[in-house]
Amino acid sequence: MERRFSKTIERAQTSAVRDILKLTQSSKVVSFAGGLPAEDSFPTEAIRDAYERVFARGKGAMQYGVTEGVPALREWLTGFLADKGIGTSVDRLLLTTGSQQAIDLAFRVLIDPGDVLLVERPTYLAALQSLSLADGRAVEVDSDDEGMLPDDLEAKLRTHRPKAVYVIPTFSNPVGKTWSSERRRALAELARKYGALVIEDDPYGDIRFDAANRIQTLYEHDAALGAASGDDGNALYLGSFSKTVAPALRTGFAAGPADVLRMMAKAKQASDLHSSAADQLALLELVTGWDLAGHIGFIRDMYRERMEGFVAALKGGPLDRLRWNRPAGGMFLWASLPETYVAADLLKLAVEEGVAFVPGEPFYAGVPARNTLRLNFTHTPPALVPEALARLSRAIERYSVEVYS
């Protein structure tokens, strides 16, 4: 039967990461491809007890809820965010199905067909997919290790007059980079100057390896700029409990200006009425009767150790052809091969050797750096890492022989 689909979905790509995950289901392949937290980090018993307390509260808990999400969880969240320096209120918070839905809703309320969104180079793949579904167009801003370059940012704000700039300034996906304070302030200022909303995607911020080194969010930088005039802010902050509690509960959120949140709630009403109230209530029971801060500390220690073990093994022989930066937090390490290498071709050899990663290519909205790749260091059990990296080493060696001989 002939079928007519919308132009945007015809054009849409499925996630390269998810497609690779399907290829590597074989238990013989060690995968650094997914963006998965370690299962060891999931507080399963505490979650189980939390659900039990939800059901002890009676049948009302199982009824339809409000679109914005369980009010008491939003109330708790205002305090959780205040501790990070993020001032908000119950009516400027929206609970979502993971922070992916917060991204999608933000784009749905901002983007008209053809509208430009400024993004980092490279940026989060699934944000590009959401943008594409809204029929928007991503324009990359040149970036270095500190964040977007202010000159290029201003030039593109002036040229495109975008409604928004989307960034992951803290332990970014895919690059694992942390923006400097100066670059954060520059973006906050320029975005206000040109009337573009800042969308700060921060699913990894809690996982900083140096616990003492608190990083000011873009949201705070923006709030400081608006403090004098008392305005409602120009930054939308997106967060998630998928990495600090567990992905299966699919609870993320957006905090920001009241008018943006109101529009997002309207879009969410038409999208799914509301996210799982069972999960939100369980998360509420979890965080109020349990030491979340302590648990985040436990994850930090676990992931720092995994990162250190990973980078210690990521050297010697052909692996020295990779260049990478040691991340200060998060879940990813971004590596570059020599310029003429194509990571997607290397992947085929790597899977033959029994190891997988994600080529950098799909993370670029513009011309891709095809010699890049993303490595996840949080999910693979540490004992398997040295052998898996030895396989990657063999794949690189084979690549240079087979391609350059």
Add this chain to the structure above:
Amino acid sequence: MERRFSKTIERAQTSAVRDILKLTQSSKVVSFAGGLPAEDSFPTEAIRDAYERVFARGKGAMQYGVTEGVPALREWLTGFLADKGIGTSVDRLLLTTGSQQAIDLAFRVLIDPGDVLLVERPTYLAALQSLSLADGRAVEVDSDDEGMLPDDLEAKLRTHRPKAVYVIPTFSNPVGKTWSSERRRALAELARKYGALVIEDDPYGDIRFDAANRIQTLYEHDAALGAASGDDGNALYLGSFSKTVAPALRTGFAAGPADVLRMMAKAKQASDLHSSAADQLALLELVTGWDLAGHIGFIRDMYRERMEGFVAALKGGPLDRLRWNRPAGGMFLWASLPETYVAADLLKLAVEEGVAFVPGEPFYAGVPARNTLRLNFTHTPPALVPEALARLSRAIERYSVEVYS
């Protein structure tokens, strides 16, 4: 701060139902407005035990899952649907956040800006909202108690060449009506003739008051037409466990042609990666270790009794100015006031008297019948119904005195 939103969200209305729900939070108002199941119907203990079994399965259950939803639940669902005459397979099923998300995803993959969707007159409010968000345009097909009128349907299929026709043929929201078998077949045939996909929204189908009277779905009618050619079908079937288990688990689904489901999964990946795996796993434990069919029977009996009590009290004095049909299932009763009455004006007096309903107006995509209203009979405890309807009676009496004096 001046903000620029997308055209579609600027235009979007919030749900009249949800706005009314906010107005009637006062405990003195008895509300027939919401589309809420009875809390007494929630199998809370069975749900609690189901979650407990999920956590007993270890930490892996809390990890990210596939976009299409927990495979074992989809596997079970193929059997559940087969018992209703709906043939499908694991890869032609998508689990969603309630059936609302299934509606939204269907529209996202079909509708380009300006595209026409054919709908019933009147139809489900939140489907109109989703369509509006996709920048589509609803065109109403004239309908009577048996379903869409085939002549008008064919005329509008010919004129607009829509990609899809959206209907709720069984115990519809808002009308509580059941399409005849002839009208179902006519729609299935005409949709194939003009290349429009049938979207059959069926959240209420299980709640039929006459258990023995199995109703053939549109999906089955369509499958019968395609059986000879062995095609993959031209109907998308949307369902939900919000009414038969509990809304808080937010688990709905779409079943249909493989190409449509593939596109919807692509859209879902960008929307929220996947719905709550915790809820899906709990639902799986629930339905495999428990008598769902028996529970559905229990809900049928409870709701039939409530409907009968409701219609028995819905008569006498000013209430006799209402015209309505006795529903054969579902949760709603649709009533008409005399033609000159405006239900939205009556609502103000009704709330003063202490009772609420939803005016019919927002359920119309075209010119509304402003004298209509929707009454939910499943949520209000039966003991409160006679007094609440007496209040409605007083409001109608006041309306005729105040408006016509």
